Amino acid sequence: MELVRPEFVPDPDDDRKAMEAVQRAVADAATFDDDHAFDPETLPGGEFGEAAPVIAGIDQAFLDDRAVSAVVARRGGETIERVGAVEPLSIPYVPGLLSFREGGPILAAVQKLSVEPDLLVFDGSGRIHFREAGLATHLGVVLDCPSVGVAKSLLCGTPDGAVADLPAGERVPIRADDDVTASEGTLIGHAVQTRQYDSPNRSINPLYVSPGHRVSAATAATVAARCATEYKLPEPTRLADNYAAELKRECA
Secondary structure, eight states: OOOSOGGGSOOTTSOHHHHHHHHHHHHHHOOOSOOSSSOGGGTTOGGGGGGSOEEEEEEEEEETTEEEEEEEEEETTEEEEEEEEEEEOOSOOOTTOHHHHHHHHHHHHHTTOSSOOSEEEEESOSSSSTTSOOHHHHHHHHHTOOEEEEESSOOSOEESSOOTTOOTTOEEEEEOOTTSSSOTTOEEEEEEOOOOOSSTTOOOOOEEEEEEESOOHHHHHHHHHHHBOSSSSBHHHHHHHHHHHHHHHHHO
């Protein structure tokens, strides 16, 4: 994949003020409406064979002061390519500035792909972010590729209702509040319950899904729901997580 907007490549040497300014510019450049060629209701699209969209899951593992980035590309429910990169980390984790810590290593892996994804699914936030520019938005804009962020915890924003013990298949809107640059009440994502236990004594927490770039909040939620199989996580990011762990073992 090519870097379409290299001016937005996250620079870990920037100070915090500069990083936040870049994020605001990224959010201005992002499109939080549907601008893609796939039908989210047909994902993963196995019945379409070679015409099915290519969905690339992206995740990372960490080894000492290095990031182990993994990308797994799938078409029609089958893995067609796996690439990875091991790159040094130069700054610590700071909430809201994840792309500046992990963006470079992820881009190093993504640029090794020989296939062109129709959709990127990140382990991280998209528009559910203080400045509407989480990892999925930031790198989605850099690559100008439709992207979705799938996070395990809520960084910011306010759910429309309770998110505990949701039945499988339910989704709860997440709206901008005082912590988010979007106008208060703006829909920035959803809590999506992909799987749930049948037992009343155990509960699975929802995923927090938001548009990255060129995808709407509704489509992002549908992507997460349809790409999840028997597991909680969407299959592309679940497999990327597994591949990152595999690469980490090889590098240890």
